[in-house]
Amino acid sequence: xxxxSIFRSFEFAFQGLAFAFRERNFVLHILSTSLVVLLGFxxxxxxxxxxILLLCTGVVLTAExxxxxxxxxxxxxxxxxxxKAGEIKDISAAAVLVFSIVSAIIALIIxxxxxxxxxx
Numbered sequence: 480x481x482x483x484s485i486f487r488s489f490e491f492a493f494q495g496l497a498f499a500f501r502e503r504n505f506v507l508h509i510l511s512t513s514l515v516v517l518l519g520f521x522x523x524x525x526x527x528x529x530x531i532l533l534l535c536t537g538v539v540l541t542a543e544x545x546x547x548x549x550x551x552x553x554x555x556x557x558x559x560x561x562x563k564a565g566e567i568k569d570i571s572a573a574a575v576l577v578f579s580i581v582s583a584i585i586a587l588i589i590x591x592x593x594x595x596x597x598x599x
Contacts, residue, residue, distance in 0.1 A: 495544070504575075505543050512536040515586060522593035532589065535582035542575045 499505045515532050518524075524532065549571040557564035 499544055499547060502543075502547050505540070505547065508536075508540055508543050508579075512540065518586075518590055522590065522597070524589060524593070528589050531585060535578075535585055539575065539579050539582050542578050546571045546575045 500509075515536055519529060519532055550568050553564045553567050
């Protein structure tokens with residue numbers, strides 16, 4: 480693989496991120512990630528907690544990117560209303576929702592004790 484094609488691959492990936500930033504849900508996940516990072520710095524979380532928080536936010540953002548790609552693909556191949564196409568999009572969105580809920584619970588497990596410690 481030539482250097483040119485490697486740089487081109489990164490260019491396409493960054494272009495995909497630029498597209499994602501036009502999606503409301505992706506921006507909401509970015510805002511949530513920013514809050515998590517801010518709280519991490521505020522509470523001086525441990526290295527292990529940083530790893531867990533970053534892994535969770537990374538997976539949520541990745542899931543949202545995959546969900547967006549699936550939704551756009553379904554819209555492209557099934558432009559008219561199709562209940563099966565709707566099911567595919569709903570299931571894809573549910574995957575993001577499930578991991579978002581799990582990540583929020585993990586964030587609470589990490590941040591609530593720091594909050595109580597700070598209040599004392």
